[in-house]
């Protein structure tokens with residue numbers, strides 16, 4: 001049974017109104033791992049839905065977290081905002097409502113394109129609306145018990161001055177510590193480092209719970225049934241362990257079904273984003289991997305297993321594997337060892353499985369075609385030389401467009417040089433051909449003038465002529481790539497030539513033979 005089905009069954013059996021929670025802390029750059037969380041949450045949601053239960057998926061944005069430091073990618077001016085809630089810090093580009101929006105909006109757009117059906121919830125709004133007030137009140141009243149629980153769970157020394165709630169100073173806007181014995185619902189006083197003495201109202205956005213207390217408080221507010229989270233939170237003594245006890249002993253609730261997931265490791269990284277201190281962001285991953293393939297990538301293995309996200313050739317392998325599973329799914333036959341991957345393909349459709357096998361253009365071929373065309377119409381022209389595009393539905397065309405845009409993004413920042421080429425407008429000036437090569441091209445012209453223009457025929461003619469020629473087949477390929485793309489290697493020659501206009505190719509051969 002696929003892992004998402006296992007979790008879904010457990011959730012559907014034990015909860016009347018299942019709610020899956022997932023979230024993100026948009027303090028800085030959003031990593032590929034955050035995609036795993038969103039997709040894991042959505043897959044459980046759609047699997048529960050598939051069992052006939054009404055289910056919600058919420059996406060909690062930690063927009064009331066403080067900016068912990070001025071990251072390298074932030075202008076110097078942001079030094080003054082360190083320690084303030086990110087919902088109250090201006091956006092770095094001037095186009096968004098605030099800092100939190102600036103970093104999370106592109107990601108939310110992307111998550112939407114992955115088909116994740118969630119309700120977006122901004123944590124700072126929950127505080128401003130007083131949703132946390134009941135939990136914060138309990139937190140003040142049972143502070144000694146909280147300190148004891150945290151000591152028992154983490155094994156760390158109990159600290160008498162531990163503050164589970166931090167007011168925001170009304171003067172300087174930074175988080176500060178409360179004076180515990182001044183607490184009387186709904187107010188607590190504080191002395192800020194800036195010299196200001198003030199009073200916070202726990203029913204308003206005047207302060208926030210620390211992470212260890214905020215997480216179980218969110219479970220209370222929403223009645224969360226299941227939640228994916230990074231394995232660091234799942235470690236012994238980690239925030240899930242403490243949250244489990246705090247939610248039942250302090251708040252009187254229940255912890256959600258945990259779905260801890262392993263991190264995503266990056267391989268074959270590109271050259272971009274040196275200033276961000278990371279090479280592939282979550283947004284890169286979304287921009288260069290077709291959404292259905294990205295969904296599949298995260299679903300095909302159990303969350304407890306690490307995933308290598310390979311932004312190099314692995315991107316192509318993954319798309320090929322996805323397409324293969326799609327063919328198996330529609331073919332209705334697969335082996336036991338393929339069972340899990342085929343089901344992963346199905347779940348990746350989020351209950352919108354296509355009614356028939358979609359048009360499949362081999363992804364590697366598309367990489368070549370995109371480099372031969374200047375726009376999408378050009379891609380369609382080239383494809384129609386080698387495939388029957390007349391049957392393509394509007395969904396097929398939409399998918400093709402998405403894939404073309406992913407391929408372009410990948411070629412621009414991540415693809416290894418060996419797959420990149422551009423068709424030269426004429427034979428490159430530095431290419432000098434030997435007499436044997438010229439004769440080879442002359443023979444190609446003669447044979448190809450009236451041959452059918454398909455990959456197989458082209459391959460046969462080239463290999464037959466090369467066999468007779470002193471340049472041999474190795475020399476033949478080299479000469480072909482030299483006059484077409486100015487390199488000594490390139491895409492597979494048969495389908496490459498068949499994808500081009502026949503007249504164009506023959507003219508180039510004529511040029512080369514003179």
Ligand SMILES: [Zn+2]
Nearest residue numbers: 091093096102
């Ligand atoms: Zn902005």
Ligand SMILES: [Zn+2]
Nearest residue numbers: 169172192194
């Ligand atoms: Zn202050």
